[in-house]
Amino acid sequence: MSSEPATYPGYRFPAEIIRHAVWLYYLFSLSLRDIELLLAERGITVTHESIRRWVLRFGSEFAGKLRKRRPRPGDTWHLDEVFLRINGELHYLWRAVDQDGVELDILVQPRRNASAAKRFFRRLLVGLKYKPKRLVTDGLRSYGVAHREVMPEVRHRVSPYLNTRAENPHRPTRRRERQMQRFKSLDQAQRFLWAHTMIYGHFRPRRHLMTAAQHRRARAKAFRIWREETCVQIAA
Known part of the structure; x- marks a missing residue:
């Protein structure tokens, strides 16, 4: 041997x-x-x-x-978005976690309109292969449009006070963004943050x-x- x-x-x-x-x-x-x-x-x-x-x-x-x-996540999804400045232009990091704080997925997009929200909803459904029982979001109207068109049968709760589970995971992202002196392109941000979300969350x-x-x-x-x-x- x-x-x-x-x-x-x-x-x-x-x-x-x-x-x-x-x-x-x-x-x-x-x-x-x-x-x-x-x-x-x-x-x-x-x-x-x-x-x-x-x-x-x-x-x-x-x-x-x-x-x-990863075990199957919970049936309540918390969604939130935060801005990223990439190469001088404003982009948005969309993030979803379940009720236990397990990160489900992220998507970096140049907009945070209804089309972007629907794209993120569809990405979640394809990746997780099931629908939740409840969605919790902040007051962004784009979530409401996406909910009605993509998952109308799922209960939707709008409350900025119940959505800290989706907001807290943004903190490690902010630390890495500062350490890397901002992301250089949308593709770089998406590639790094997706891997970071899965590996960091696995050990945390x-x-x-x-x-x-x-x-x-x-x-x-x-x-x-x-x-x-x-x-x-x-x-x-």
Whole structure:
């Protein structure tokens, strides 16, 4: 049996190093050069440009595998949108979470009109393959139009006071936006934020609702799933 460390096809660095670099990038507000320094402290000489290529190649792939392993979310969806300034122009990040704070999906769009709301609703239905029992949104009228046309049978509650579950997840996005000195394009923002949402959320359960023992078990399970879904056999 070979004692050589396993590698992803086409990459000379061990898979364990690559997936660890991707994990660091999406879970913490670290730059590529920060990760280069952290790896160097452990005797691993790799450039930040190589780490950038790893992130682009594996980030969305790993995030998609984690999403498939996620239990079915709840039946109450909270939706919210927040502005992003991309290359000097205003865009909007649409986000949906369930009643337990589990992030369902995100979509970056240049508008926040009825067409944009309907596009996000349809994306949620295609990705989750079921309809909720209730929608909770703020007072944006575009949600009402999308609700009537896409999910008229679902109850719709309009309340800015009940929608903090969808607003709170914007905070990690704001931190990364500042650290990255804003996003450079819509495609870059969508690609990064989708992967960030899935990977960050996988390792960040609602700790304040858990005992210490429950949190340790949840953390151990998250790491086990991460190792299983980023192993060489799956990546190949």
